[in-house]
Amino acid sequence: MMRDCNLAWEQLRKLRRYVGPAIASERSMRTQQKRLLKDYLEGELVELMFPSAKSDGSHGFEGRMVPYVTVNNLSMMVLDYLDGLEECNSLTWHSGVIPPNEIWVKIGGDKGGSSFKMAYQIVNVNHPNSLQNTVVFACFEGSDTSQNLKRTLPKIISQITTLSKQQWR
Known part of the structure; x- marks a missing residue:
């Protein structure tokens, strides 16, 4: 969702305040990015x-x-x-x-x-x-x-x- 909506991390944090915990945490998203992007x-x-x-x-x-x-x-x-x-x-x-x-x-x-x-x-x-x-x-x-x-x-x-x-x- 973050990429599709062209959101920055700060914008995602603000959105999470209103939407609730349905959005994955920033840590889990970064962990997944690291796994996908590797080095x-x-x-x-x-x-x-x-x-x-x-x-x-x-x-x-x-x-x-x-x-x-x-x-x-x-x-x-x-x-x-x-x-x-x-x-x-x-x-x-x-x-x-x-x-x-x-x-x-x-x-x-x-x-x-x-x-x-x-x-x-x-x-x-x-x-x-x-x-x-x-x-x-x-x-x-x-x-x-x-x-x-x-x-x-x-x-x-x-x-x-x-x-x-x-x-x-």
């Missing part, structure tokens, strides 16, 4: 470029340090996700469209609002393009200019290359 996430500050207006009315760019969050092992994250999908009997090969010995993973990036996100989708599910089947694995606050992508994507590209050579089961 996949890491963050760092990177210098990205942002448009700026100069005092003479001209436009330019300025560098700013912003947080960049990514996974440190995309392959393990995807393999764990596939194990969960198989456990729930959610995998499909779309009536033979996907060969029975293949798992298709779609990777993309999108700027939405003020942030750029990279996500993967497992195509071997009933609704692969739905929001529920989209998993974000990298994010930074900023635009998707070529300068910013050159500073953030090299680490992700090497992980995608590793993932493309990975075998599941």
